[in-house]
Amino acid sequence: MARTTTRARTTAFVDEVFLSVQGEGIWVGERQVFVRFSGCALDCAYCDSQRARRLTDRLLLKSEDVKGHYVDNPVAQTDLTHIVANLAPASAIHSVAVTGGEPLLQDAFLATWLPDLRGMGYRVYLETAGTLPERLARVIHAVDFCSMDIKLPSATGLRAYWQEHRAFLICCREAGVPTMAKAVVSSTTTSEEVRETARMIAETWDAVTLVLQPVTPMHRVASRPDPKAVLALQAEGLRWLRSVRVIPQTHRLVGMP
Numbered sequence: 001m002a003r004t005t006t007r008a009r010t011t012a013f014v015d016e017v018f019l020s021v022q023g024e025g026i027w028v029g030e031r032q033v034f035v036r037f038s039g040c041a042l043d044c045a046y047c048d049s050q051r052a053r054r055l056t057d058r059l060l061l062k063s064e065d066v067k068g069h070y071v072d073n074p075v076a077q078t079d080l081t082h083i084v085a086n087l088a089p090a091s092a093i094h095s096v097a098v099t100g101g102e103p104l105l106q107d108a109f110l111a112t113w114l115p116d117l118r119g120m121g122y123r124v125y126l127e128t129a130g131t132l133p134e135r136l137a138r139v140i141h142a143v144d145f146c147s148m149d150i151k152l153p154s155a156t157g158l159r160a161y162w163q164e165h166r167a168f169l170i171c172c173r174e175a176g177v178p179t180m181a182k183a184v185v186s187s188t189t190t191s192e193e194v195r196e197t198a199r200m201i202a203e204t205w206d207a208v209t210l211v212l213q214p215v216t217p218m219h220r221v222a223s224r225p226d227p228k229a230v231l232a233l234q235a236e237g238l239r240w241l242r243s244v245r246v247i248p249q250t251h252r253l254v255g256m257p
């Protein structure tokens with residue numbers, strides 16, 4: 001299991017920083033600086049961020065002029081801010097994608113860093129597994145957009161997190177943060193799982209869009225779900241919610257990170 005670093009306040013473990021476009025969900029195509037935080041306690045079967053699940057000694061900085069430049073971890077708050085600012089001013093991007101790994105494992109750092117970023121005009125897009133509502137509560141005041149996962153056991157190979165997801169969504173709703181819920185679906189995902197997901201969202205915050213993301217084969221996943229099965233899952237979701245979209249990972253289609 002990854003070590004957590006919640007006691008660190010002015011330094012963080014970061015896996016990589018780069019400029020790209022958002023490849024998933026309802027904000028697809030938006031230009032962002034991605035800050036991928038290190039460390040995750042989960043082990044999803046489809047994880048596409050294996051390196052970021054562990055704390056690493058160095059942060060990889062990718063930019064147009066420097067292909068692979070490393071910065072020692074843990075990185076200081078002011079240094080991380082400079083790295084972001086050197087990649088793009090706030091006016092040139094939609095937001096800073098705070099992703100991982102699981103960024104909320106470093107909530108003590110985020111609680112001081114995110115308000116600083118917003119003070120410089122950046123908007124904060126939090127991308128998270130949606131399983132740590134208590135940690136979210138410490139930083140939600142400094143988040144502009146939230147992409148939370150719904151971890152379906154059929155796709156992750158893990159247990160269900162219904163209680164955690166519900167508390168997480170309530171926290172987003174009470175803070176008024178625009179939020180989407182994204183569930184990766186696999187060839188073994190059942191209509192019961194999607195029904196449970198959609199009902200939970202409908203009971204908690206029915207304005208939220210549920211995104212069904214057909215799994216991209218990688219890590220321990222060998223194949224995509226059948227298109228007809230995905231359509232049936234969407235139909236089940238739409239019995240409970242107004243907005244259920246099927247959106248695959250798009251950045252991989254054009255070779256973007």
Ligand code: SF4
Nearest residue numbers: 040042043044047101
């Ligand atoms: S929560 Fe994200 S980073 Fe962690 S194992 Fe799952 S997909 Fe990978």
